Amino acid sequence: MNESQTWYIVKRSVGNCEIVPSDKVGDDNVEIIEQWGPFSSQEEAIARRVGLIRAGKCQPV
Numbered sequence: 001m002n003e004s005q006t007w008y009i010v011k012r013s014v015g016n017c018e019i020v021p022s023d024k025v026g027d028d029n030v031e032i033i034e035q036w037g038p039f040s041s042q043e044e045a046i047a048r049r050v051g052l053i054r055a056g057k058c059q060p061v
């Protein structure tokens with residue numbers, strides 16, 4: 001894995017949020033409604049996603 005890899009949280013049209021590496025953002029044809037990041041580690045992105053779920057901005061997977 002690339003040490004300079006960054007991570008994003010993306011909200012899909014179905015309402016759930018996924019954590020994706022920066023090189024995969026926009027790769028598929030699923031509509032992205034909102035996007036948060038970049039985060040320096042996957043762990044940080046996971047912690048932020050928990051906060052977004054608690055705030056009601058994302059649905060759990």
